[in-house]
Amino acid sequence: MQYxxxxxxxxxxLGVQTEQEVLDITRAxxxxxxxxxxxxxxxxxxxxLPAPLLxxxxxxxxxxxxxGERFKLTEFYERVADKLGVDNETGKQYTHQFMQVFGPMVTEGELHKIKITLSDDYAPLFDSVLSSQNAPQ
Known part of the structure; x- marks a missing residue:
């Protein structure tokens, strides 16, 4: 996918209007x-990834x-929310929505490598993306 x-x-x-909003969520x-x-x-x-994301x-x-700082998925949501200045539920929502765009940009092998380095509670974040990559076209 190109930039x-x-x-x-x-x-x-993500339901946002501007490129800057996308970049803010992407950065978080x-x-x-x-x-x-x-x-x-x-x-x-x-x-x-496209060069601007790298x-x-x-x-x-x-x-x-x-x-490689270790933290649970709930803290991941909190950190995203803090970086964006939004509540934790919005951080969780943006994380899952962003993953739906981000996941298909990366090979299944790379996603799997990332998933296995994280704790088991991250599975819901990756499973929907990995299962959609495995689905017949």
């Missing part, structure tokens, strides 16, 4: 995910991208 297609799809899925999601991943996982993920991942310092 303009991503922006269009994200606006629709990708920064939170990057904080959670260890080693070069965030860079490997970013390599599959740039968002790289806003997180290399030291912080390598840490």
């Amino acid at each position: 303009p297609e991503f922006i269009h799809a994200a606006k629709e899925k 999601f990708l920064h939170t995910l990057t904080e959670h991943l260890a080693g070069n996982a965030a860079d490997n993920l970013g390599a599959q 740039d968002i991942i790289r806003e997180v310092s290399p030291e912080d991208r390598d840490q």
